[in-house]
Amino acid sequence: MDRQTVSLVIIALNEEKNIRRVIEKHKKYFDEVLIVIDERTTDKTCRIAYDAGVNTFVNVWRDSFSAFRNEAAFKAKGDWIFMLDADEFCSRELLDNLQLMINNELTIDGYRFPRKNIYIDPPENYPDLQLRLYRRKYKWTGRVHEIIDKQLPQDKISRSIFHIIHHKEGKTTEQIGKQHEEYQRLLKLEEKDRS
Numbered sequence: 001m002d003r004q005t006v007s008l009v010i011i012a013l014n015e016e017k018n019i020r021r022v023i024e025k026h027k028k029y030f031d032e033v034l035i036v037i038d039e040r041t042t043d044k045t046c047r048i049a050y051d052a053g054v055n056t057f058v059n060v061w062r063d064s065f066s067a068f069r070n071e072a073a074f075k076a077k078g079d080w081i082f083m084l085d086a087d088e089f090c091s092r093e094l095l096d097n098l099q100l101m102i103n104n105e106l107t108i109d110g111y112r113f114p115r116k117n118i119y120i121d122p123p124e125n126y127p128d129l130q131l132r133l134y135r136r137k138y139k140w141t142g143r144v145h146e147i148i149d150k151q152l153p154q155d156k157i158s159r160s161i162f163h164i165i166h167h168k169e170g171k172t173t174e175q176i177g178k179q180h181e182e183y184q185r186l187l188k189l190e191e192k193d194r195s
Helices: 019-029 045-051 067-076 092-104 175-194
Strands: 004-014 032-038 055-059 079-087 088-090 108-112 115-119 130-135 156-161 163-166
Touching: 004 019, 004 067, 004 092, 004 175, 019 032, 019 045, 019 088, 055 067, 055 092, 067 079, 067 108, 079 088, 088 092, 092 130, 108 163
Parallel strands: 004 032, 004 079, 032 055, 108 156, 115 163
Antiparallel strands: 079 130, 088 163, 108 130
16 A cells, blocks of 8 residues: 555644744655635735745635634645644644554545643643544535544544643633633524524
8 A cells, every 4th residue: 555645734823923833743754735814814824835935826705614624624635634723733642653554444435533621720621532633525514513433433533542732832812712602603604504
């Protein structure tokens, strides 16, 4: 079997304080890195990503995190997609074992990772399992709190022991509050979609 390729797709909105660090930490472990920036970004995220030498795109916001993630993943070329937010990082152990995971598990189509939310003291909802590595044929669903594992048969999903670390470093309380307001607005739209 040929070596499987993996694309890292990082989505970002006003992440100038995190974007360089997330690119530098992950770049050498992936076959390609794509930064997909929300069109509403007003800071220097786009310039920093472009200067870092990775594929950088600006996407239209359609009131749906799933639509945004699906459009971002569509731009990737890898057999596998690893989807991260710009305020998340893979643990060193995860990065060191990435190729083993995708090339040795022929019956697996997706991996859930325990996520440490370290911006909350004590860390909230650990292990906060997130399906972030998947074969490119799958799509995200839901406007907010989007999921991909709804389409994946449970026997095709593996739970990794390696972590993703989530932090809000550089975010003000006001920015985090606005983010939660946006989530609430999208949840109302999602409820309206279902009715």
